[in-house]
Amino acid sequence: MDSPGWNRRSFLKAAAAAGAAAAMPDIAVPEPQVKPDVPASSQSIRLKVNGTSRQLNVDTRATLLDTLREQMGMAGTKKGCDHGQCGACTVHVNGRRINSCLTFAVMHDGDEITTIEGLADAGQLSPMQAAFVEHDAFQCGYCTPGQIMSATALLREPVGNTDDDLREAMSGNICRCGAYPNILAAIKSVRSQHS
Amino acid sequence: MQDTSGQGQNSQQHPTDTTGVGAAADHTSNRLPELSGNGSFGRPTPRHDGTLKVTGQARYAADHPIRRVVHAVAIQSTIANGRVKNIDASAAEKAPGFLAILHHGKAPKLYRPSNDFMSATKPGEIRVVFEDDRVYYAGQYIALVVAETLQQANYAASLVKIEYDFLHPVIDTDQAMNTVYDPEQFFGEKLTAQRGDPDGSYAAAAVKHEATYSTPLEHHNPMEPSASMAEWNGDELTLYETTQWVVGARNTVAETLGVPQEKVHIVSPFIGGGFGCKGFIWPHSVLSAIASRQVGRPVKLNLTRKQMFSACGHRSETRQKVRLGAAADGKLTSIFHDTLVQTSPVDEFIESCGTTTEMLYSCPNVGIAHHAVRVNIATPTPMRAPGENPGTYALESALDELAYKLKIDPVELRIRNHADTNEHTKQPWSSKYLKDCYRMAAEKFGWSKRNPEPRSMRDGKLLVGWGMATATYPGMRNPGAAKVRILQDGSATVVSATQDMGGGTYTTMVQVVSDALGIPVERIQSTLGDSMLPPAPVSGGSMTTASVLPAIRKACEQALTKLVQTAIGDENSPMHGKKEDEITAQNGRVFVKGSSPSSGNTYAEVLASKKMAAVEGEGFLQPGEERKKYAFQSFGAQFVEVKIDPEIARARVTRVVSAFDVGKVVNPTTARSQGYSGIIMGIGMALMEHTIYDDRDGSIVNSNLADYAVPVNADVPDLEVLFVDKPDPYIDDQGIGARGIGEITITGVAAAVANAVYHATGQRIRDLPITPDKLLQV
Numbered sequence: 013m014d015s016p017g018w019n020r021r022s023f024l025k026a027a028a029a030a031g032a033a034a035a036m037p038d039i040a041v042p043e044p045q046v047k048p049d050v051p052a053s054s055q056s057i058r059l060k061v062n063g064t065s066r067q068l069n070v071d072t073r074a075t076l077l078d079t080l081r082e083q084m085g086m087a088g089t090k091k092g093c094d095h096g097q098c099g100a101c102t103v104h105v106n107g108r109r110i111n112s113c114l115t116f117a118v119m120h121d122g123d124e125i126t127t128i129e130g131l132a133d134a135g136q137l138s139p140m141q142a143a144f145v146e147h148d149a150f151q152c153g154y155c156t157p158g159q160i161m162s163a164t165a166l167l168r169e170p171v172g173n174t175d176d177d178l179r180e181a182m183s184g185n186i187c188r189c190g191a192y193p194n195i196l197a198a199i200k201s202v203r204s205q206h207s
Numbered sequence: 208m209q210d211t212s213g214q215g216q217n218s219q220q221h222p223t224d225t226t227g228v229g230a231a232a233d234h235t236s237n238r239l240p241e242l243s244g245n246g247s248f249g250r251p252t253p254r255h256d257g258t259l260k261v262t263g264q265a266r267y268a269a270d271h272p273i274r275r276v277v278h279a280v281a282i283q284s285t286i287a288n289g290r291v292k293n294i295d296a297s298a299a300e301k302a303p304g305f306l307a308i309l310h311h312g313k314a315p316k317l318y319r320p321s322n323d324f325m326s327a328t329k330p331g332e333i334r335v336v337f338e339d340d341r342v343y344y345a346g347q348y349i350a351l352v353v354a355e356t357l358q359q360a361n362y363a364a365s366l367v368k369i370e371y372d373f374l375h376p377v378i379d380t381d382q383a384m385n386t387v388y389d390p391e392q393f394f395g396e397k398l399t400a401q402r403g404d405p406d407g408s409y410a411a412a413a414v415k416h417e418a419t420y421s422t423p424l425e426h427h428n429p430m431e432p433s434a435s436m437a438e439w440n441g442d443e444l445t446l447y448e449t450t451q452w453v454v455g456a457r458n459t460v461a462e463t464l465g466v467p468q469e470k471v472h473i474v475s476p477f478i479g480g481g482f483g484c485k486g487f488i489w490p491h492s493v494l495s496a497i498a499s500r501q502v503g504r505p506v507k508l509n510l511t512r513k514q515m516f517s518a519c520g521h522r523s524e525t526r527q528k529v530r531l532g533a534a535a536d537g538k539l540t541s542i543f544h545d546t547l548v549q550t551s552p553v554d555e556f557i558e559s560c561g562t563t564t565e566m567l568y569s570c571p572n573v574g575i576a577h578h579a580v581r582v583n584i585a586t587p588t589p590m591r592a593p594g595e596n597p598g599t600y601a602l603e604s605a606l607d608e609l610a611y612k613l614k615i616d617p618v619e620l621r622i623r624n625h626a627d628t629n630e631h632t633k634q635p636w637s638s639k640y641l642k643d644c645y646r647m648a649a650e651k652f653g654w655s656k657r658n659p660e661p662r663s664m665r666d667g668k669l670l671v672g673w674g675m676a677t678a679t680y681p682g683m684r685n686p687g688a689a690k691v692r693i694l695q696d697g698s699a700t701v702v703s704a705t706q707d708m709g710g711g712t713y714t715t716m717v718q719v720v721s722d723a724l725g726i727p728v729e730r731i732q733s734t735l736g737d738s739m740l741p742p743a744p745v746s747g748g749s750m751t752t753a754s755v756l757p758a759i760r761k762a763c764e765q766a767l768t769k770l771v772q773t774a775i776g777d778e779n780s781p782m783h784g785k786k787e788d789e790i791t792a793q794n795g796r797v798f799v800k801g802s803s804p805s806s807g808n809t810y811a812e813v814l815a816s817k818k819m820a821a822v823e824g825e826g827f828l829q830p831g832e833e834r835k836k837y838a839f840q841s842f843g844a845q846f847v848e849v850k851i852d853p854e855i856a857r858a859r860v861t862r863v864v865s866a867f868d869v870g871k872v873v874n875p876t877t878a879r880s881q882g883y884s885g886i887i888m889g890i891g892m893a894l895m896e897h898t899i900y901d902d903r904d905g906s907i908v909n910s911n912l913a914d915y916a917v918p919v920n921a922d923v924p925d926l927e928v929l930f931v932d933k934p935d936p937y938i939d940d941q942g943i944g945a946r947g948i949g950e951i952t953i954t955g956v957a958a959a960v961a962n963a964v965y966h967a968t969g970q971r972i973r974d975l976p977i978t979p980d981k982l983l984q985v
Binding site: 071078082086089090091092093095098100128132142144146148152153156157160176178179180182184188191192193195196 | 254260265267356357711879911917923
């Protein structure tokens, strides 16, 4: 797979270095230790997750989702498909919703990540979290972190006011239990408080 | 619309019950207050586990923080028939972080479990993983690789080279007809049965209808892929699981490993959906255990979405021939329902489509038959209303066709053939309000405004279709146990080895305790999903509510009795020396009957005075004689509107109104969600869901959530779910009166959609799902 002049390692190295230089010039990124005959390599990055900065040595093959779950011990973000097809892994990166299974952690050096664990403020549920409970907008709860992260980001997006607009904007998050009508009701109730 | 008002009331009279009181009368003798509706029971109650779920704190199988855990990745067969010739792991073994590989040539001895549902040992497949080198279907486990990290395990697994001896698989039912056989029974129900003379009566019928309806192979696709995390402590195994049956998982894993049940502990507090595929026990639960023993570290095995398509069952495709004969007035004179399904080469699971047909309508001549073929596809398993769901699709579609031939309204046709008793078992119903369901849903839907002529209703350029169907599911109940503790601070706990897949068991458990003991729901903690707790049945067959809640109420009664005895025996108590039946309880206080509650003590005061931490009550109840006297069955009605754009042949469901008779509704909030859930999955079944196999190699073409389409938010219109909400007087002796609700809500939906599509277009699609290509072909 590797071509002589340009390969994944050199690309990631360059990309990560460029990202670090642009976003966080004051942080020295240690030179990653690359063993020539081993396909994996690791990279040191800084992630700001739910307001807390963490320096991490990540496997360059690790998705942001797996890094959150397996390395940082934050299991609130869920893996439903690992292919960007279900939305269970939705988190916010610099304020925008993203499927964390479709992006490598190493691509997010210096980024601000918000997960479901970061929405409540000192034990007080966010308005969207409270609305999900009030409207019973889930059953098994597995897609719920992703649904809530999507719904929360949606409040800042230019989404129209009809029910169909909201349904469309939430259709990247599958709920196999079929809580969709209640999810819609929860989002509408928060939106009406916003406006 | 026909006026059915008042008729439904007749159905609550039971010919054999001359006393006027049923089993429900038994519970009046106990100390607990009646479930009168003053408390939380029967009222909308927010989920007990709601905060955990919206904050990401609810721990699913792969979420538990286990120190030093390592990762396993499963390798599955890429052929569907043949043998494993060679497994070369030499490159994998050199990969960074590699710890172990297991396969049929390199695995500990495993044993076939007893495969007995009633003793809670039910593997998804009786062939034990890594049993030999034979390959029976694509996706069968071939090897398991363990490494330090998930990335390392994935990479090492990619280096394992497997050689096969390839045999041509048989995937298509038509190609497998040389294996066809007639299975005898399905969980105790006979699969071939007859009453009267279905053939002769059909020949003589004034109006006839015969057609074949088919449903495709479908996958449950819960949002949480199955996962298993194993941790050994000496010879004791803890498995963090996602299972609908913690007791079944414990027993089945123990027997497969050849260790005593007492050595296996299953922990499954949250389940990210199941719909049946986490009911029986599948190999991943054993794989994590043997891998962990091998490497001496805790092991996490999280199946991928693709692996979910062959690792934990599916619903078989079905081909159902339905033959109906009727008199000119619409009275059914003959029903025959013949079902052909698939099962696997290594085990049997039969999608029993015909068993509902035996009793759903009144008819003197009924026959059912089931046939199965063996194909090189993994073993099917229960999927939400197994049998009833595809079965009602066929029967309810056929009835709609018959209604058109008879020129009788489809609701009226069903009312004319209403079964006042279960004519198959010859039992009266425990309670039945099906006519009320038709009336409630039809009125809310506006059915009386329907022009029955196909293609007669329009919304602009869109064709509008209205269709309906009957819903039904048995009111099952199995033995269940629970413990309730009243604690010294006046709060309470309730525990049972049941499960909550999202149906709301955590919450209904608390509601029952709250009403029985007069303690606010906020001060009661429910715990479930742990095999060490008092045993409860599988969360399948819609039986949890009827099996567990009565036992909880019984446990409350015993706990309260112990508390009363404590007060009576306490010299410092105002109740000292009284007789037990002189004491009553209200709002968390015990006191002498007839006196003011304030004259007695709070629960906390009683316990504190005797320096006791708690009193505990146990409840264990099982179904009894009432099952011989009555038929327990839930019913409902599904009314669906579709709109079809004729230019692109796309059908969309635009409105659904459903009404269900499920006995008492314990929690209207979670019950309504269960209604939405089944209806939406039914919309998926009707219009989208279809697992496609490549006949050449048996691989699955669409084993992902982009190509196996399920409903998303934009596919779901406004839904209305209504409940009759009248208690079943005989299902338990504790006054709960609730039948399950998880499965009935999907039954009939696909038929109602198909019937609406016919009404909109004049095209009868008898092969699900109703996708644009089929609408264009007609």
